[in-house]
Amino acid sequence: MHTLKRTKLAIFLGLFPALLIYLGIAIVPIGLSLYYSLMDWNGIGSMSFVGLDNYLDILKDDIFWLSVKNNLIIMVTGLAGQIPLGLVLALLLNRKMKGSGFFRTIGFMPVVISSVMVSMIWGMVYNTEYGMLNNVLGLFGAESWKQNWLGDSKWSMLSISIAYIWQNCGLYMVIFLAALQNIPDEVNEAAALDGATGLKRTLRITIPMIRGTIMVGVVYSISNSFRVFDLIQIMTGGGPAHQTEVMTIYMYNSAFMNMRYGYGSAVSILILLFSLIVISLLNRLGREKNA
Amino acid sequence: MVRKSKLFHIIAYTFLSLFAIINIVPLFWMVVNSFKEEQEYSRSPFSLPSHLQFSNYAGAWKVANMNTYFLNSIIITFVSLAVTVLLGSLAAYFLSRFTFKLRGTVYGLFLLGMLVPIHATLIPIFLIMQKVHLLDTRLALILPYTAFHLSLTVFILEGFMRGFPKDLEESGVMDGAGIYRIFWSILLPITRPALATVVILNFIYNWNEYLFALVLITSGSLKTLPLGLSNFAGIETASMTLQMAALTIALIPIIIFYLLLQKQLVSGMTAGAVKG
Numbered sequence: 001m002h003t004l005k006r007t008k009l010a011i012f013l014g015l016f017p018a019l020l021i022y023l024g025i026a027i028v029p030i031g032l033s034l035y036y037s038l039m040d041w042n043g044i045g046s047m048s049f050v051g052l053d054n055y056l057d058i059l060k061d062d063i064f065w066l067s068v069k070n071n072l073i074i075m076v077t078g079l080a081g082q083i084p085l086g087l088v089l090a091l092l093l094n095r096k097m098k099g100s101g102f103f104r105t106i107g108f109m110p111v112v113i114s115s116v117m118v119s120m121i122w123g124m125v126y127n128t129e130y131g132m133l134n135n136v137l138g139l140f141g142a143e144s145w146k147q148n149w150l151g152d153s154k155w156s157m158l159s160i161s162i163a164y165i166w167q168n169c170g171l172y173m174v175i176f177l178a179a180l181q182n183i184p185d186e187v188n189e190a191a192a193l194d195g196a197t198g199l200k201r202t203l204r205i206t207i208p209m210i211r212g213t214i215m216v217g218v219v220y221s222i223s224n225s226f227r228v229f230d231l232i233q234i235m236t237g238g239g240p241a242h243q244t245e246v247m248t249i250y251m252y253n254s255a256f257m258n259m260r261y262g263y264g265s266a267v268s269i270l271i272l273l274f275s276l277i278v279i280s281l282l283n284r285l286g287r288e289k290n291a
Numbered sequence: 292m293v294r295k296s297k298l299f300h301i302i303a304y305t306f307l308s309l310f311a312i313i314n315i316v317p318l319f320w321m322v323v324n325s326f327k328e329e330q331e332y333s334r335s336p337f338s339l340p341s342h343l344q345f346s347n348y349a350g351a352w353k354v355a356n357m358n359t360y361f362l363n364s365i366i367i368t369f370v371s372l373a374v375t376v377l378l379g380s381l382a383a384y385f386l387s388r389f390t391f392k393l394r395g396t397v398y399g400l401f402l403l404g405m406l407v408p409i410h411a412t413l414i415p416i417f418l419i420m421q422k423v424h425l426l427d428t429r430l431a432l433i434l435p436y437t438a439f440h441l442s443l444t445v446f447i448l449e450g451f452m453r454g455f456p457k458d459l460e461e462s463g464v465m466d467g468a469g470i471y472r473i474f475w476s477i478l479l480p481i482t483r484p485a486l487a488t489v490v491i492l493n494f495i496y497n498w499n500e501y502l503f504a505l506v507l508i509t510s511g512s513l514k515t516l517p518l519g520l521s522n523f524a525g526i527e528t529a530s531m532t533l534q535m536a537a538l539t540i541a542l543i544p545i546i547i548f549y550l551l552l553q554k555q556l557v558s559g560m561t562a563g564a565v566k567g
Contacts, residue, residue, distance in 0.1 A: 007389075007470065008391070010385075010469075010470040010471065011385050011389055011391055014381045014382065014384065014385045014470075014471075014474075015381075015382050015385055015386075015397060017378050017381075018378040018379060018381065018382040018441055018445070019382070019397065019400075021378070021434065021437055021438050021441065022400075022401065022404060022438050022441045022442070023400070024438070025412075025416060025419075025434055025435050025437075025438035025439075026404050026407055026412060026435075026438040026439055026441075026442075027400070027403070027404065027407070028415075029411075029412035029415035029416050029419070030407060030411050030412055030415075032415035032418075032419075033411055033412065033414060033415055036414065036415065036418075043418070043421075088306070089307070089310065092303050092306065092307060093307075095303075097300075097303070099304075099307075102311075103307045103310070103311055104557075105550070105553060106310075106311045106314050106315060107310065107311070107314060108549075108553075108556075108557055109314060109318075109546070109549065110314060111560065112495060112545060112548075112549045112556060112560075113499075113542065113545060114498070114499035114501065114516075114517050114541075114545075115499065115501065116499070116501050116517035116518075116520055116521050117517075117520065117538055117541060117542060119521075120520065120521070120524050120534065120538055121317050121318065121321055121538065122317065123524070124321065124531060124534065124535070125317050125320075127531070130332070130333055130336070130531055132316075132317065132320050132336070135336045135337065139337065166313070166314070166317075170314075171560065171561070171564055174557050174561050175561050175564065175565060178558075178561060198299075213565075216565055220564055220565070223408075226408070227408050227409075227410065229410070229501075229502055230501045230502065230517075233505075234521050234524070248410050251410060251413075251414075252413075252506075255413075255414050255417075256417075256506060261414055261418065264414050265414050265415070268410050268411045268413065268414060269411065271408065271410055271411065272408060272410075272411045275408065
């Protein structure tokens with residue numbers, strides 16, 4: 001009995017510090033965000049309860065909807081770029097071939113570089129006067145193709161998306177590659193006996209085998225797209241004239257530039273809601289397809 | 292049939308090479324041009340440097356306060372990492388090797404953290420740090436870095452420790468060793484492979500983190516490498532070669548780290564993404 005009590009104490013002492021830091025800093029603040037989102041507060045004066053006014057104001061703001069649109073652009077281009085590209089690369093690298101290790105190493109490299117560095121490097125690639133892209137175009141005499149890649153609203157979101165895909169594509173490549181390598185050899189052998197080869201085998205057997213993993217990749221890609229911040233903050237700061245702003249930057253600006261903490265918290269809750277809605281819709285879709 | 296596979300081979304290699312080139316060229320272009328003077332760069336951005344010019348490196352190191360940023364990043368990264376792994380492995384030990392009433396609840400709570408986007412907590416964390424006067428201190432970053440990576444750390448370590456046979460601790464109990472003694476001298480040593488994964492993951496996430504640093508740190512003397520670099524870019528817009536040198540300085544250690552520990556990094560980050 002005595003030892004049991006001591007065990008309980010030991011368990012408590014072992015879990016307590018981790019739980020304290022974790023709950024205090026990662027979980028409780030979500031509740032606080034919800035609470036602040038109902039308040040009007042500039043951080044100095046007194047807090048006043050405003051109910052859902054923050055949410056209503058946000059939903060009336062055109063710039064907020066512009067940022068939602070940009071988030072959707074990142075989401076769609078991210079999905080359309082990362083998933084198929086990652087899948088094709090994984091399928092190619094899954095075969096026994098010379099140099100596959102090399103391609104994998106190079107492919108994953110952008111994933112480990114900080115997004116700050118990726119943004120700065122791509123910012124220089126896109127630089128209008130001295131950037132690599134315009135220099136390359138000049139080299140081929142395509143002067144008229146030169147653009148202000150990040151400053152012109154016709155191109156800016158596309159330019160950002162390309163940098164975003166460049167940064168993340170390798171991650172999907174290795175996720176899919178790991179799944180492909182888990183397909184048992186018997187499956188491929190059976191397919192070969194049935195005369196399924198090449199493209200047919202890939203489409204009919206290989207891809208369906210890793211459908212679960214592809215779905216995980218899709219969900220991850222979507223939830224990631226709602227978290228984009230560093231890349232845009234550093235490349236354009238959301239500008240020019242809010243043209244490349246996404247929801248996280250809209251939140252950052254309202255809270256830390258305009259000192260509207262309640263309003264900013266409401267934005268952060270909306271981001272959370274949006275990503276949860278999209279992901280649960282997707283899960284339902286996936287389940288219906290399976291049924 | 293043979294011709295077809297040969298054609299396929301050529302297409303595959305062309306595609307992969309193109310991909311590799313797109314991945315490498317921006318980095319290569321930056322490193323090469325960091326050795327040029329500004330005028331040489333604007334005159335001929337694609338040639339190799341006429342002679343290796345290290346003045347940008349000396350300049351970047353001084354102007355950009357690289358040593359301060361490196362030092363801050365090293366301190367903050369490693370302290371957070373040590374705290375996370377110590378607390379996380381302790382929690383994983385009790386969650387995996389003991390049965391108690393709230394075990395499931397506590398474990399579920401830890402898992403929940405992997406779904407929480409940090410943006411949803413950013414403003415409250417800023418206000419809390421302000422209230423307890425930790426704003427603009429190293430601890431202001433160490434605490435959230437630890438809190439947000441405990442989930443994945445506990446998840447990976449718990450899964451690993453759970454796999455050990457049930458009678459593992461028996462010899463320790465026979466010898467009269469206490470619960471913490473068993474943790475330290477029996478459990479922890481055989482958890483080493485998972486610990487390595489967790490250490491590497493924590494390192495890379497902390498080292499690269501930007502958003503918390505941006506919000507919680509203001510003094511130049513406390514800025515981490517990503518924050519310092521981004522500020523430097525804002526100030527030194529005139530000299531691109533100087534920026535390239537600063538970026539190359541920051542890039543080299545991480546590339547070396549990646550090439551040395553590629554296997555663990557790739558599998559760890561993949562697991563982190565899929566589970567997260």
